[in-house]
Amino acid sequence: MHIKNIITTLSIIISFSCISIPEVPKNETPECLAHFFETRTKMKNYRHGQWGISGGIAYLSLSLAWAAGVDGLFPLITIPYFLYIQKQDANKIYENYLEKHCNK
Numbered sequence: 001m002h003i004k005n006i007i008t009t010l011s012i013i014i015s016f017s018c019i020s021i022p023e024v025p026k027n028e029t030p031e032c033l034a035h036f037f038e039t040r041t042k043m044k045n046y047r048h049g050q051w052g053i054s055g056g057i058a059y060l061s062l063s064l065a066w067a068a069g070v071d072g073l074f075p076l077i078t079i080p081y082f083l084y085i086q087k088q089d090a091n092k093i094y095e096n097y098l099e100k101h102c103n104k
Contacts, residue, residue: 010076014054017083019047019090025102032102039097046090053082 021043025036057079064072 006073007076010080013080014083017050017080017087019043019050019087021047022094026098027102029102035097035101039093042093043090046086046093050083050086053086054079057082 021040025032057075061073061075064075066072
């Protein structure tokens with residue numbers, strides 16, 4: 001029962017750590033448009049990194065759980081932390097893009 005609660009809590013926390021990538025630039029100025037796709041590509045790379053981190057930790061955790069029992073699932077607790085770090089980095093890239101190229 002406790003494991004179900006932990007997994008449910010982790011799933012909810014992880015859902016709030018997803019990177020949202022804008023589909024259109026903030027405004028139509030030439031400088032904002034010119035740098036939009038570069039910024040969007042950088043943010044996509046962070047999103048793909050999130051999948052890699054999640055997959056790697058889940059694989060490690062399930063391998064440990066198979067070998068050591070339920071205590072091997074504890075590495076799953078670190079997933080939200082790493083996803084939060086990735087989300088903050090992607091948000092900094094987007095905020096820098098908005099400040100430098102779209103607020104003129």
